[in-house]
Amino acid sequence: MSEAGNSRPKTGARAGARTWPLGEAARAAGLVPFGVRAWQALIERLRGWAHAEAGAGRLLPWVPVSFGAGIALYFAADHEPIAWVAALAAAGFGAAAVALRRQRVFALAVLIAALAAGFATVALKANRIAHGVLARPMHSVGLQGFVETHEERDKTDRFVLRITQMDVSRDPIKFERVRLSVKKGTAPQVGSFVELKARLTPPLQPLRPGAYDFGRDLYFQNIAATGFVMGAIKPRPPPGEIGFALRYAATMQGLRDAIDARIRLTLSGDNRAIATALLTGRRDAISVPVNDAMFVSGLGHVLSISGYHMAVVAGVVFFAVRALLALIPALTVTFPIKKCAAAAALAAALFYLLLSGAEVATQRSFLMTAVVLIAVMVDRQAITFRTLAVAAMVVLTLSPEALVHPSFQMSFAATLGLVALVQIGMPKLLASPDNSATARAALWGAREIMVLGLASLVAGLATTPYAAFHFHRVTPYGVLANLLAMPVVSALVMPAGLLGLAAMPFGFDGVFWRLMDIGIDWMIVVAEGVAALPGAVGRVAAFGSGPLLASTLGLILLGLLRTPLRLSGAAVLGLAIGWALLTPQPDILVAADGRHVAVRGADGRLRVMQDGKDAFLLKEWLAADADGRAVTDSSLAEGVSCDAAGCVAPLPDGGLVALARRPEAVAEDCERVRLIVTLRQPPADCAAPVIDQDSLRRQGAQILWQTGGRFAAIAVRPRGVDRPWSPAVPEDRDTAGGGTSGAGASAGADITPQRRAPTSADATPPESERSDQD
Structure with missing residues (x-):
């Protein structure tokens, strides 16, 4: 057949290549400009990379x-x-x-x-799961119901009550579940039926726009209110069958309590709390200083059962079972001991999942571990992006609300980085020539230390955007802390804990708890030592969701792409970092209760006016401002003047912001300040913009910027937003005169700074009770 008959149309990356509209003679003579040839080559190269990225098997992740x-x-x-x-x-x-x-x-x-x-x-x-949410506090509410969960905390205990009967004096309102705090050590057992009286409050809304929404989290747990138990909790006979789910919860809680009781016989304090956290997932009893040191040093991930813990449990069981079966020579020839060991490890991982409470990070870890072990059982490659994709789809299908939770975001980001490291970086890292020097170094564990350090670095970098967004901090020495502590945790703490669980039914578990104690001591020493290093607390000012989404896109591009197009992920990450760092900080913060106002002074730091004390709120505000001061720092009140009628604080340009407690203070402030925050009714002819009780009730906490003599505001609940966990509040009235939220309202003419006569209220603001809703 002739050559012409065999010719075919060109396919592939070059088939659709666009050519420069020059004559055939010019192209044949090589007269195409260099810039044009370079541009065409770049387009063809990008098209080839894009086709490679769209190849078979690349869609699933x-x-x-x-x-x-x-x-x-x-x-x-x-x-x-x-x-x-x-x-x-x-x-x-x-x-x-x-x-x-x-x-x-x-x-x-x-x-x-x-x-x-x-x-x-x-x-x-x-x-x-649609259900109502408590809108206003309720006092002395009679409740009867089943106890579903129990948490031990540093100062109090908490439990979730599934309500069967609710006695209220006004509205016939009914809720399915509430979460109640009680004096430490007095919480009822899971599965018990109790009667009590409680003070209920609405779920905690974000403390500032952009902050974490506790109410949304509780809504998807079917919890309609939080509060405190008032008086004694009275056990009562259950009105009927408690059901399988509650019996299971009671059984697992009993098992966790039994493990904690055995550990308590040998260990105490934070060591006991950490040992219990590693084995049962109950980490709420760890003291605040140690908990802070763990997170500042970068070891906080150890306290949350996730991929590392699941891998250690499955790995220890896998190698132990395989080693025991290998002791029988006949089995090594005729029996698939590797697959049997994988099955035993899968059963152990499932038990660990159930024992630890099956949180989102633990679910993801179990799914990843299960896919790996099943791959071993069917002779397939284990650690792939497909494994991660399957785990993500299962978790998001069962708990889609987990997407906006820090645990899910940080867990999957770290795992994406580690899988990318295994599939892309490890083959190159481990492909060194097998000479005697390399072999000797490997025998001494140099390669393992290098891999551990690299894995810690990759996981730490992958989770940095989410730690900065949610917790306003990064861990500069995280790699150092992990290199010092994780080998001990992996080789001593976790194996000793697993052996303790296995020996507990036989009464020989004490020695293993003591071994855990040695390793935990070292972990705490490392955490506190690293946290005390200069610059260990990497504070980051709050930024919006835009930089976080851009960071997520950058990480995904870096992790999932295989061609040099992955470098676009690094460019996107760079843009996200710049975007986050350039985020302007607000000039004024107003709490939803209208009793706390922070004003940025001329030195760039916040000054706080408060009609009461809310340490949790102030801690969140300071953290979001990358401010390391404690909530008791006297500098928070510098420049703030208060009397019985209210407080004033100056803006950098000399204008005043007022927190008015009494009606006469509102009338006075209307003529002399830039902005008024008050729970009182403002005059109809008030010249200053006012954030009043009605505005705060409808829109929640607010942050404001002063631009050109006007205020621009962002609220937790902007107008037009109405979600089930944060329902819109109908406007009972139109705020007259200056009684607006202040968004875009005129700030009036410049006002000479003035101060009220200082009183003792400046140094010691009155205390106010705050519900434990964090």
Whole structure:
């Protein structure tokens, strides 16, 4: 056959290449300009990389990314979507993707369908669990119900009560669950039926716009209110069967209590609390100084059962079972001992999951571990991006609300970095020539130390954006702390704990708890030592969700892409860092209770006016401002003048902000300040913008910036936003005159700074009780 007959149209990356519109003679003579040739080469190179990224097997890891983006869109909505419409849309996009499976746009159709499915999944779950949320505090409410969970904390205990009867004097309101705090050591047992009286308060809303939404978290746990127990808790006979779920919860809680009781016989204090946290997931009894040192040093991940703990449990059981079976020569030839060891490790990991309470990070860890062990059992490659994708899809399908939780974000970010390290970095790292020097170094563990350090560095860097966003801090010495502590935890603490659990039924567990004690002592010494180093507390000022989303995109591009296109992820991360660092900090912060106002002074630091004390609120404000001062620091009141009628604090330009307690103070401040915060009714002709009780009730906490003699404000609940966990409050009245939120309102003319006569209230503001809702 002739050569012409064998010719075919060109395919691949060059088929659609665009050529410069020059004549054939010019191209043949090589007269195409160099810049044009370079541009064409770059386009062809990018097209080739894009085709490689879209190759077979590359789509699956992007499906959970798109699914999660759909969940994020749900939480960004102003009001609750219609669940059945979202479900129909997801079904339609899914059907379209199936119909387009042989087309070039199939991958795009799948990702769009995954996005719609994520949106519909969380909308359907919110519709299924829909329940009311307490709007106003209620005093002396009679409750009867079953105790579902029990948490031991540093100063108090907490438990969740599933209500069967609720006695209130005014409204016939009914809730399914409430979370109550009680004096330490007096919480009832899980599974018991009790009667009590409680003071209920609404779930805690964000303490500042952009802060973590505790109310949203509680809503998806079916908890409608929090509060305190008043008086004695009276056990009562249950009105009926308690059900399987409650019996299971009571059994697991009893097992955790039994383990803690055995540990308590040998260990005490923080060592006992940490040992219990590592084995049962109950980490609330750790003292505040040690807990802070752990997180500042970068060892806080040890306290939350996640991939590391699950890997250690599964690894210890796997190698122990395999070693025991290998002692029988006949089994090594005729029996798949490796697969049996993997099955035993899977059973141990499942037990550990149930024992630890099955939090989101633990669920992800178990799923990843289960996929790895099942891969061993079926002779397949274990640690891949597909493994991570499957785990993410399962967790997000069962608990879509986990996407906005720090635990999920940090856990999956760290795992993405580690999987990328294993698949991309480790082969190159371990491909060194086998000479005698390398072999001797490996025998001494140099390679293992290097791998551990690299893994700590990668996981730490991957979780940095989320730690900075949620906790306003980073860990500069995290790699050092992990290198010093994790080998001891891996080789001594966790294996001793597992042996203690195995020996506990036989009464020989004490020696293993003492071994754990030695290792935990070392871990605490490392944490406190690293936390005391200069610059160990890396404070980061609060920034918006935009830089966080950009950081997430950058990490995903770095982790999932295989071609040099992955470098675009580094560029996106750089832009996200710059965006976060350039975020302007507010000039004024106003708490939702209207009793706490922070004003930024001329030195750039906050000054606080307060009608009461709320240490948790002030701690959050200072952390979000990257301010290391303690809430008791006297400098927080510098420049603030107070009397019985209220307080004033100066802005950098000399204008005043007032916190008015009495009506006469409001009337006086209307003529002399830039902004008034008060729980009183302002005059109709007030010249200054006013943030009053009605505004705070409808919009919650607010932050303000002063620009050009006006105030721009952002509220926790902006106008038009109405979600089930933060329902919109109807406007009872239109605020007259200056009684607005201050957003865009005129600040009036400049006012000469004046001060009220200082009184003893400056040094010792009155105390106010605050519910334990954190």
